[in-house]
Amino acid sequence: MSHPAFRILLPALAGALVLALWYGIHFYLTAEMRFLLPTPGAILDAFVEHRGALARATWNTAQGALLGFGLAIVVSFALAILLSLSSLVRTSLYPYLMALQMTPLPVLAPICVIWVGAGLNSVALLTFVIAFFPLVVNTTQGLISTDRNLVELFALYRASRWQQLFLLRVPSALPYFFTGLRIAATIAPIGAVVADMNAGSSAGGGGGLGFQAVIYSAQAKYPALFATAATTCLLGFVLNAAVLTLAWLTLRHWHDAYERRDR
Amino acid sequence: MSAAPLVEFRNVTKRFGDGPLVLDRIAFAAQPGDFISLIGPSGCGKSTALRLLAGLSPVTGGELIVAGRTPDAAAADLAFVFQEPTLLPWLNVAHNIEVPQRLRGVPAETRAATTRRVLDLVRLGEKAAAFPRQLSGGQKMRVSIARALALAPKLLLLDEPFGALDEMTREHLNEELLAIREQAAWTAFFVTHSVAEAVFLSNRILVLAAQPGRIHREIAVPLPYPRTEETRLSREYLELVATVSRVLRSVEAAPGPDVSPPAA
Numbered sequence: 367m368s369h370p371a372f373r374i375l376l377p378a379l380a381g382a383l384v385l386a387l388w389y390g391i392h393f394y395l396t397a398e399m400r401f402l403l404p405t406p407g408a409i410l411d412a413f414v415e416h417r418g419a420l421a422r423a424t425w426n427t428a429q430g431a432l433l434g435f436g437l438a439i440v441v442s443f444a445l446a447i448l449l450s451l452s453s454l455v456r457t458s459l460y461p462y463l464m465a466l467q468m469t470p471l472p473v474l475a476p477i478c479v480i481w482v483g484a485g486l487n488s489v490a491l492l493t494f495v496i497a498f499f500p501l502v503v504n505t506t507q508g509l510i511s512t513d514r515n516l517v518e519l520f521a522l523y524r525a526s527r528w529q530q531l532f533l534l535r536v537p538s539a540l541p542y543f544f545t546g547l548r549i550a551a552t553i554a555p556i557g558a559v560v561a562d563m564n565a566g567s568s569a570g571g572g573g574g575l576g577f578q579a580v581i582y583s584a585q586a587k588y589p590a591l592f593a594t595a596a597t598t599c600l601l602g603f604v605l606n607a608a609v610l611t612l613a614w615l616t617l618r619h620w621h622d623a624y625e626r627r628d629r
Numbered sequence: 630m631s632a633a634p635l636v637e638f639r640n641v642t643k644r645f646g647d648g649p650l651v652l653d654r655i656a657f658a659a660q661p662g663d664f665i666s667l668i669g670p671s672g673c674g675k676s677t678a679l680r681l682l683a684g685l686s687p688v689t690g691g692e693l694i695v696a697g698r699t700p701d702a703a704a705a706d707l708a709f710v711f712q713e714p715t716l717l718p719w720l721n722v723a724h725n726i727e728v729p730q731r732l733r734g735v736p737a738e739t740r741a742a743t744t745r746r747v748l749d750l751v752r753l754g755e756k757a758a759a760f761p762r763q764l765s766g767g768q769k770m771r772v773s774i775a776r777a778l779a780l781a782p783k784l785l786l787l788d789e790p791f792g793a794l795d796e797m798t799r800e801h802l803n804e805e806l807l808a809i810r811e812q813a814a815w816t817a818f819f820v821t822h823s824v825a826e827a828v829f830l831s832n833r834i835l836v837l838a839a840q841p842g843r844i845h846r847e848i849a850v851p852l853p854y855p856r857t858e859e860t861r862l863s864r865e866y867l868e869l870v871a872t873v874s875r876v877l878r879s880v881e882a883a884p885g886p887d888v889s890p891p892a893a
Contacts, residue, residue: 515715522683522709523732533728537719619760620718 404589409596412589419578424597426566427574430486431558431601434493438550441494442501443543447531449502450509467499471557475564485567489574492561493554500549508542509535541621544613551609555602575601633697634658635784635816636682640691643677643842650841651677654691657835657844661783664810664817666827666834668873670881674842675820676712679786682818683709696783705733707784708777712792714769716761716776723748723757726776733780747775750809767798771805778809787819791826800861803829807856824877828869829856836873838880845880848873 385406392403404412413420449456471492478488512535520530562576573581575598582591618624636659643652652674659665667675680686681693684700695703708729716725726744735743748754751771761769770790777785791799803826810817821827827834831850838845850869852860860866 513715515711515713516717518685519709519711519715519728520732522685522704523729524704525732529732533731534717537717540719617719619721620762 401586401588404592408589409592412587412593413596416587416590416593420575420593420597422571423573423575423578423594424601426486426572427489427555427558427562427576427598428601430489430561430566430574431493431554431605433486433490434495434558434561435497435550435554435605437490437494438498438501438554439547442498442505442546445498445502446505446509446539449506450535456506463499463502466495471496471560472564475561478561479565483567484565485569485572488565489558489561492565493557496557497550497554500553501543501546504542504546504549505539508539511542512538541617541623544609544617547609547613548606551605552602555598555605559598632661634694635661635663635696636818637694638678638691639694641681641688641693642690643674643681643686644689652681653841653843655842655844656691657847659816659818659833661816662814663833664819664831666819666821666831667837668821668824668827668834668877669837669842669845670839670877672842673837673839675837676788677842679709679788679818679820682784683707683786703784706782707786708780708782710770710773710777710785710787710790712789714761714766714773716769716772718761721758721760722753722764722772725761725772726779729776729780743779744775747779750778750812751775751805766794767802770794770802774806774809778813781813782815785815785817787817789820789822792822799823799826800858804857806830807854811855824873825861825870828852828866828873829861834873836876836880846876848876 388403389405392400392405395402449459474492474495475488478491482488482491516534516538517530520534525533558574559576559579562574563580564576566572566574566577568577575594579591579594582588582594614624638655638657641652641655642650644650655678667678669675677686681688682695682700684704693700696706697703700707716722717728720728723741723744726747727740730740730743744757745754748757751774753768753771753775756764756768756772761772764772773790791802794802807830817830819827819830828850832854834848834850836845836848837843848869852863852865852869
């Protein structure tokens with residue numbers, strides 16, 4: 367089962383089965399109900415027909431997602447370092463971080479709009495809110511889980527606090543950081559789309575995929591709606607692939623999880 | 630007249646918090662060039678003694694002198710080889726060896742030259758760019774030793790460095806360690822559970838008793854250096870192994886004295 371061909375064949379076979387099932391359900395439905403599940407062919411046609419609007423919306427959503435994602439990386443890294451300094455800091459701040467994470471985006475959206483206005487800024491800010499929690503939790507865990515023997519080695523050679531942090535704790539936390547980054551990369555585009563629906567702006571062609579979904583829904587353009595969903599999915603895959611590649615490039619020499627790809 | 634001792638334990642005691650006494654009135658001196666093995670049952674404080682020497686933990690009572698100073702002040706004169714190789718997995722072999730030098734502010738050019746030299750010393754020159762996970766257990770430990778030697782220490786502390794290796798690799802590394810020592814005569818404290826290893830490497834063996842840890846007996850090893858594979862076959866070596874084994878068995882069989890915490 368470990369033959370490389372299986373890695374291509376199995377997903378291809380699963381995909382073929384899903385397509386067959388899809389067409390089966392579509393044609394099982396009565397003609398007037400078939401709008402509920404457009405065929406893949408109809409969705410592809412919608413892609414072509416609306417390619418201009420979808421490309422523009424994808425670019426807008428990607429900007430919001432990347433800005434929020436980037437901000438989440440920077441802020442969560444700094445916050446993780448702060449949290450790793452003492453268990454007192456962690457105990458004091460964790461409940462508030464969790465509270466922020468547990469507040470639904472549609473509730474936070476109007477607040478963001480009041481603060482930074484509708485559009486890209488709000489979308490980026492809301493994406494940041496949803497993406498930074500897994501990053502900060504995982505990175506903090508990594509920073510406080512450094513191998514005790516290595517900490518002792520650094521103590522033996524009288525490493526300063528900064529040397530210990532940047533030469534030991536940070537590199538040692540990278541596998542945890544990348545785990546958080548992969549989760550964040552998965553939810554950042556989702557957050558951006560939800561944020562776009564609740565705090566986006568179409569002014570000057572600034573609407574994103576969320577906005578586009580609302581429009582297609584209102585116009586009953588269901589194949590286009592499915593095409594929008596697929597585009598959102600594709601955006602998530604691209605971001606995930608970028609993060610995975612970065613993780614592989616960084617960890618391939620030393621981390622077991624990336625060993626197989628290295629050989 | 631003998632040289633000034635490099636290490637002096639002056640009635641050193643050690644206790645962790647309110648726990649039982651770990652080391653009780655340890656008193657002895659190590660001369661420059663000594664290779665001293667610490668051997669004894671589990672819990673006799675062998676590793677604790679090394680940690681005190683390394684300045685990783687303070688003494689509770691008595692005085693510990695390393696090169697005329699406290700262990701903390703003498704940190705630049707010593708290096709430590711841990712039970713595990715303790716290599717940073719994200720750095721290649723050469724960069725791993727450079728870490729302690731880097732922490733001590735050694736310039737990059739000097740670091741690189743020293744690293745090349747110690748890698749050749751442990752016969753791993755061709756592995757400079759390899760990552761730890763690409764090495765065998767024995768190779769990792771040789772990198773760990775090279776890392777310690779790169780600091781040109783006066784005092785080398787080795788805490789059961791070959792304990793996890795197979796017998797054959799362990800014997801090879803014992804011979805390599807002595808061969809390296811021919812070129813730079815550091816003083817060594819070596820913790821081990823292997824009597825044969827202790828006899829092969831040392832000129833002095835301290836047999837410790839447990840609960841609390843104390844020196845039960847010191848045994849001199851008068852075998853001449855350099856020691857080789859032939860040494861292991863000599864009658865003197867085998868007799869010494871038998872003697873040390875008997876002493877160790879007698880220590881393990883004997884109950885420890887009743888030592889109550891000292892009155893305030």
